[in-house]
Amino acid sequence: MVRATGIQSTWPADITPDRSESPGTAARLTVGSRVAGDACDVPLDFTAIDFETANSSSASACSVGLVRVRDGEVVASDGWLIRPPSGHDRFFDINVSIHGITADAVESAPGWVAQLPRLLDFIGDDVLVAHNAGFDMAVLRRACEATDAALPALRSVCSVDAARRAGAHDLVELAMLLGVRVPEHAPIGASLLSPA
Numbered sequence: 001m002v003r004a005t006g007i008q009s010t011w012p013a014d015i016t017p018d019r020s021e022s023p024g025t026a027a028r029l030t031v032g033s034r035v036a037g038d039a040c041d042v043p044l045d046f047t048a049i050d051f052e053t054a055n056s057s058s059a060s061a062c063s064v065g066l067v068r069v070r071d072g073e074v075v076a077s078d079g080w081l082i083r084p085p086s087g088h089d090r091f092f093d094i095n096v097s098i099h100g101i102t103a104d105a106v107e108s109a110p111g112w113v114a115q116l117p118r119l120l121d122f123i124g125d126d127v128l129v130a131h132n133a134g135f136d137m138a139v140l141r142r143a144c145e146a147t148d149a150a151l152p153a154l155r156s157v158c159s160v161d162a163a164r165r166a167g168a169h170d171l172v173e174l175a176m177l178l179g180v181r182v183p184e185h186a187p188i189g190a191s192l193l194s195p196a
Contacts, residue, residue, distance in 0.1 A: 047124075058139050133157065
């Protein structure tokens with residue numbers, strides 16, 4: 001079996017939002033701003049990733065959503081259904097109640113091994129950002145392990161950790177701190193992955 005290793009979590013040790021504008025205004029990290037304790041500019045080039053799973057197994061990926069961001073702007077998005085690997089393909093009611101994806105919906109979808117090149121091609125050399133990255137990176141590792149697929153080294157950032165370090169309470173507030181435009185009245189993932 002090929003072990004899927006090499007996912008590295010990276011984020012500056014201390015995120016300090018720029019609150020220099022005036023008291024009461026929203027704090028934000030701007031393109032090219034410096035972060036205390038880090039010798040490089042804050043990257044606003046990344047790929048956001050979000051997996052859904054069929055059940056409690058991290059290997060049971062049944063869909064993925066991807067959003068590519070350049071200079072803080074969404075430039076591409078994609079998402080598709082995945083037939084979970086054999087042995088990880090039972091759909092639990094609790095998971096279906098969260099995402100609405102059923103076994104019937106993925107029956108004709110390509111499996112993990114067939115879709116991994118497309119996924120990695122979209123990611124390229126980007127840092128991956130996920131809200132609760134431990135979950136999404138585990139899905140990548142475990143689905144590869146379950147199918148004996150090789151997974152290259154990937155870097156990731158957890159937006160939950162980043163939000164807490166930046167003083168944000170949720171993903172929308174973090175996006176505002178980073179200066180990323182979030183459509184109003186819509187969940188961030190759904191709005192970014194829906195057709196224009």
